[in-house]
Amino acid sequence: MCLKPGVADSTADSSEGLDEVLFLEEFCFPFLLRAQNADGGWGYMPGSASGTEPTCWALLALHGASNDDASEGAARLGPQWLRQAQLPDGSWPAFVGQQQGCWVTALACLALKAQQEARDSVARGVRWLCDTWPAEGGFWPRLGRRLQRTPAVVRQDSSLRGWNWTPGTASWVEPTSYSLILMKNLSGELLPPSSGKRVRLAEAMLYDRMCPGGGWNAGNPLVYGVAGMPRVGPTVWALLALLDQRDRPENRKSLDWLSAAFPEIQGPGSLALAHLCLQAHGRTVLGNRTSSSVLETSLRTRQAVNQFLMNVPVVAWAAIALSGVPDWLIRIED
Amino acid sequence: MSASNCSLVPSFTRPPSRVAICRAPDYGVDLSRLLYETLSEFDLPVEGKTVLLKPNFVEPDPQNVINTHPAVVGAAFEAFLRLGAKSVLVAEGPGNERDTEAIVETIRLRDHIGPLPGKFVDLNVDEVERVALKTRASKLKELYLPKTVLRADIVVSLPKLKTHHWAGVTLSLKNMFGIVPGNCYGWPKNDLHWAGLTRSILDINGTVRPDFAIVDGIVGMEGNGPIQGIAKPCGVLVLGEDPVAVDATCTRIMGLAPERIDYLAHAGLLLGHLKEENIRQLGESVASVKTPFAVLHEFRRLRAA
Numbered sequence: 001m002c003l004k005p006g007v008a009d010s011t012a013d014s015s016e017g018l019d020e021v022l023f024l025e026e027f028c029f030p031f032l033l034r035a036q037n038a039d040g041g042w043g044y045m046p047g048s049a050s051g052t053e054p055t056c057w058a059l060l061a062l063h064g065a066s067n068d069d070a071s072e073g074a075a076r077l078g079p080q081w082l083r084q085a086q087l088p089d090g091s092w093p094a095f096v097g098q099q100q101g102c103w104v105t106a107l108a109c110l111a112l113k114a115q116q117e118a119r120d121s122v123a124r125g126v127r128w129l130c131d132t133w134p135a136e137g138g139f140w141p142r143l144g145r146r147l148q149r150t151p152a153v154v155r156q157d158s159s160l161r162g163w164n165w166t167p168g169t170a171s172w173v174e175p176t177s178y179s180l181i182l183m184k185n186l187s188g189e190l191l192p193p194s195s196g197k198r199v200r201l202a203e204a205m206l207y208d209r210m211c212p213g214g215g216w217n218a219g220n221p222l223v224y225g226v227a228g229m230p231r232v233g234p235t236v237w238a239l240l241a242l243l244d245q246r247d248r249p250e251n252r253k254s255l256d257w258l259s260a261a262f263p264e265i266q267g268p269g270s271l272a273l274a275h276l277c278l279q280a281h282g283r284t285v286l287g288n289r290t291s292s293s294v295l296e297t298s299l300r301t302r303q304a305v306n307q308f309l310m311n312v313p314v315v316a317w318a319a320i321a322l323s324g325v326p327d328w329l330i331r332i333e334d
Numbered sequence: 335m336s337a338s339n340c341s342l343v344p345s346f347t348r349p350p351s352r353v354a355i356c357r358a359p360d361y362g363v364d365l366s367r368l369l370y371e372t373l374s375e376f377d378l379p380v381e382g383k384t385v386l387l388k389p390n391f392v393e394p395d396p397q398n399v400i401n402t403h404p405a406v407v408g409a410a411f412e413a414f415l416r417l418g419a420k421s422v423l424v425a426e427g428p429g430n431e432r433d434t435e436a437i438v439e440t441i442r443l444r445d446h447i448g449p450l451p452g453k454f455v456d457l458n459v460d461e462v463e464r465v466a467l468k469t470r471a472s473k474l475k476e477l478y479l480p481k482t483v484l485r486a487d488i489v490v491s492l493p494k495l496k497t498h499h500w501a502g503v504t505l506s507l508k509n510m511f512g513i514v515p516g517n518c519y520g521w522p523k524n525d526l527h528w529a530g531l532t533r534s535i536l537d538i539n540g541t542v543r544p545d546f547a548i549v550d551g552i553v554g555m556e557g558n559g560p561i562q563g564i565a566k567p568c569g570v571l572v573l574g575e576d577p578v579a580v581d582a583t584c585t586r587i588m589g590l591a592p593e594r595i596d597y598l599a600h601a602g603l604l605l606g607h608l609k610e611e612n613i614r615q616l617g618e619s620v621a622s623v624k625t626p627f628a629v630l631h632e633f634r635r636l637r638a639a
Contacts, residue, residue, distance in 0.1 A: 043461070048460075048461045094478075098518075102518075103520060164520075165520025165524055165525075166520060168525075168528060169520075169524040169525055169527075169528050172520065172521075174432075174521065175520065218430055223499060224499060224630060224632075226558060226562055229561070232433065232436075233433060265436065266394055266435070266436045267436025268435060269436070302435075302439075305439075306444070306451065307451050308435070309451065311435075311459060313459075
């Protein structure tokens with residue numbers, strides 16, 4: 001299986017990079033290909049029912065694989081499953097059978113956007129995202145906050161709205177970031193006129209929800225006046241969504257936090273995502289060591305211990321990170 | 335299956351509940367033996383059953399102040415196997431941290447239960463099934479819940495003894511939030527907050543009521559819990575088959591009044607016993623282990639008179 005060339009690490013010499021290719025070929029891609037269900041989708045674990053999120057990550061990860069028969073089959077059946085899972089209103093549910101679309105809609109559009117025959121699906125998905133507003137800025141929540149006698153537990157500007165995990169709930173960092181990454185990647189003709197306003201509002205919301213010391217958690221930077229602790233996952237997604245604003249001091253501060261946190265990361269999913277983010281922002285990892293080889297060694301060790309808990313999205317994130325910065329992130333900077 | 339075995343029974347018709355309080359000064363004592371001996375007194379029908387342990391794993395916290403201590407999880411794991419369980423699973427769906435493996439690796443869970451594959455289930459990514467809720471305390475009508483939980487014969491809630499900056503305290507009932515899967519509801523599980531946080535606790539437990547509760551109160555958390563509070567050594571494990579009675583007992587140990595905690599007061603009507611006179615204490619008395627916990631100013635009303 002040959003691989004799409006990733007973004008080269010500036011410190012790597014010609015012999016380095018072999019390990020991560022081996023891990024991709026020996027473990028990540030075979031695992032993902034074996035985990036695909038007969039219906040074309042992927043479940044969160046091999047053998048479990050197909051779901052939208054694992055199918056999206058598997059497709060985005062296998063985008064880096066070669067054109068052999070197995071990956072070709074995956075590339076054909078996977079998008080087909082995704083398109084069939086779309087709801088009439090343009091959104092995607094987490095699982096087939098659910099009647100309501102949710103946060104996975106942005107991921108589904110991202111996974112399908114390269115498919116010419118899926119353009120209509122993507123356009124309907126993006127329209128749904130632009131037409132769907134989180135609940136915190138609605139009339140009743142605003143009235144409730146005005147009438148509240150006690151000071152607010154959480155300090156944030158609720159007029160700044162991004163996207164929620166599920167309809168009828170509030171904006172959070174991760175789903176907002178997914179939608180931003182999508183919208184900054186799409187060509188103009190697929191974006192509804194309201195998308196520009198939504199993007200600007202969502203970016204402002206992300207900066208409003210940043211933890212005082214840099215980085216992001218789910219979306220509560222201050223609770224009872226106490227600074228929230230940032231977490232790797234939301235920090236990565238926010239920084240990737242704001243990749244086109246890398247010189248803003250908030251982003252530099254958050255990258256500093258992520259760089260400092262990197263050596264202590266215990267989970268393979270967080271490790272892969274943090275590496276991807278630092279690489280996308282042009283940061284070196286762990287001084288002058290070759291970052292890809294550090295990542296490969298760490299992932300290999302963790303895979304031997306817990307088998308990544310057989311988690312399809314985690315293996316997909318590992319594959320994406322080892323393949324270099326993907327084009328759906330590079331486009332943000334174009 | 336716990337979901338069909340739920341006990342929505344007016345509490346005045348229930349026989350008194352038994353709650354055991356065991357002293358355990360630190361995590362170095364033989365917790366496995368302590369739990370085995372105490373669990374034996376409850377005559378749980380464990381033989382040949384699948385037991386699911388639901389700890390409270392929140393953050394990758396190496397100090398184990400936030401999470402149920404893995405030594406307690408390991409001890410419970412071993413004790414249920416010794417009692418004849420066919421299999422024991424540890425299952426959790428953290429509400430804030432999406433990288434569950436980061437948490438279980440940071441706390442070194444595998445040092446206590448052995449290799450994780452096949453023994454640990456991340457409920458945030460489990461297969462789900464639509465379940466109609468049996469109560470209507472919140473705005474929720476149904477929830478997608480993990481099949482692993484719904485198929486377990488015995489569900490054991492294994493929380494940490496902590497204060498909580500939204501709910502007052504987080505114990506065995508609030509711990510059941512962790513069965514609601516992130517893959518459907520996100521991180522945090524914001525639907526529960528919008529439906530009414532404390533009332534959601536009632537609906538979840540009204541539908542999947544834990545069959546047993548073991549509270550890790552060896553070191554608890556006071557103040558701005560459940561994450562940013564301060565470690566509070568308390569030196570106890572609290573066990574029982576009635577999660578309401580266990581939580582009420584824990585609350586009294588913390589120097590708080592259970593009837594002033596909204597969800598506990600309501601749980602005391604249908605899910606179990608709240609009143610002291612309906613709880614038969616085994617082992618230590620509440621008074622002998624009482625350790626008043628500091629609470630946020632906003633929750634000072636919860637203090638027992």
